[in-house]
Amino acid sequence: MPELPEVETVRRGLAPYLENRLLTEVRLNRPDLRFPFAPGMTDRLNGARILRLTRRAKYILAETDRDDRLVIHLGMSGRFTIIDPKQTAENAPGMFVHAQETRPQHDHVVFRTEDGVEIVYNDPRRFGYMLMYGPKDEDPFRDVGPEPLSNEFSGPYLAHALKGRKMPIKAALLDQRIVAGLGNIYVCEALFRSGISPRRLAGNVGAKRCERLAVAVRDVLSAAIEAGGSTLRDYAHADGGLGYFQHSFDVYGRETKPCHTCSAAIQRIVQSGRSTFFCANCQS
């Protein structure tokens, strides 16, 4: 499951090929992914110029000069491959370029730009989806909280958002209305880094802890995005995909292993049906 840093890494990989480019062909190789494609999706995109490629929570957004937004979710296994006939591994070392398509039976959507570049969406499990929003549609992100890497997300913001909440801080951080796009992995990591127990009630995370937490969230995500950039380049050399990467984590997936700070065993508990990993010694 791609988390925010992976989605952001994919966005950064795609942006140079899509931003300010005219789409000359959009090809759907099937009627749906997880959801049906919007009626008229290809007509709305064919001949449109993509003005900006942005990210909101775990979604990639392509804004066009027709006031449309194409909203892309990668699901469990969605990925993009860039096929650029003008570039080779030699003249663009480290770029997301390759010569041949992989597993073409799972290539569900192809975007072709005025540069002759093809951006291919491949998704074997088809949990991903693409939706179109026009200017008259309700904003799908209306109730979503601030981006964790934006200035809006801060210690004071968190203190305000968590005030009086009786749920554990772990659950509060997974609530998309409080902060956008934080998944299980990075919530565990940020709580460890800020020394806050995942069981502490959200309303009892005071101003100082909120400050540390906001910084920790930003730091773990930024580090993962940075790591993603380099991992992705290596990965791309192998098969050209914009895919997912493995990180080394402090607590996530490390049950019974020694804490990197105090050597106590990392514990796993289940909260709201999800695994939480933490150090009972370092987090209170």
Ligand SMILES: [Zn+2]
């Ligand atoms: Zn520890």
